[in-house]
Amino acid sequence: MEKSEATTIEIAESSKERKGKAPLLGAPVAFEQAKVAGYKRGVAIFDLILRISAATAALAATITMGTTEQTLPFFTQFFQFQASYDDLPSFTFFVIAMSIVTGYLVLSVPFSIVCIARPVAVAPRLLLILCDTLTVTLATSAAGSSAAIVYLAHNGNSDANWLAICQQFTDFCQKTSGAVVASFVAVVLIVFLVVLSAIGLKKH
């Protein structure tokens, strides 16, 4: 009895390899395992789709912010009015952080594919949930800090005597706002990824 118990546990861990060797009495267990594997494979496929969408959103945010530049059509003898992302430290942080997030999301696609190929494997899924959690923090802090600066550029602040600059740099403000929105879309998608990985870990 104890021995057959050990066999079923091993089937749970590597169902594919053992299926051929398993004794006949393991058949209902193998069926149960196949059902769980199918459920986990569905979760993994959804994970891959979400991951690619999040990578696209993060890439769009990075490129939009990184290429934003505006030169005003008027200038004085000594000075030309120009704005680009590296004038504001928060926007520089945004570009760096979102590049890292995009890079991570692209590099994590193979791990997501491993989760589809081996649905009951725990290690790659745990690695993904760990890195995804760190990534969501990085992406959110970049999005939050840039949102604060974009808000300030649009509205200014009379108490601190900071004037709104969006009356002059309209294009610049529109593009940076777009980048911030794209980064928040990426954040929402990565949050879904973490939740999905947790649900995928749950049952096995």
Place this chain on the structure above:
Amino acid sequence: MEKSEATTIEIAESSKERKGKAPLLGAPVAFEQAKVAGYKRGVAIFDLILRISAATAALAATITMGTTEQTLPFFTQFFQFQASYDDLPSFTFFVIAMSIVTGYLVLSVPFSIVCIARPVAVAPRLLLILCDTLTVTLATSAAGSSAAIVYLAHNGNSDANWLAICQQFTDFCQKTSGAVVASFVAVVLIVFLVVLSAIGLKKH
């Protein structure tokens, strides 16, 4: 044979209730289950400690930011120079968001205690990981946006013609910086909570 398999699965789901009724042949399984339960209980206790620490850090951040106020010792005939958190929208968002985070962390303590009492239960742990992930996003966005404004208050920005206000409002700047640091401590602790919940979900 199929019937005994069903029994062991039911033991896995509610080990305490069934232990008395289980046949003798289930003994090694019960031992295995007790070991897993002990491991999960350890994770849950660590979760509770981290949760209380995070709540404390979030509470400290909220109170520091919410009570910060500075009136300069000089004034003109029409105007008195004063700074408080509600002069800057990002700081207002910070206070609101961190209050919500503190409230959630305090309210989630009973669920964490449920995880200690019933270590193999999946539902409360899954609920915690879901809400923790949402909370980490809220806390990080508050911390990030306030960090951007604090940085601006310290350093100013010559390109946008925003002057540093920390030369005048030294106390105000020190306290808000402290609040931002406390909020980042809370963020790190909540990230650990999410990772810990994922590890707790892994094995059962």
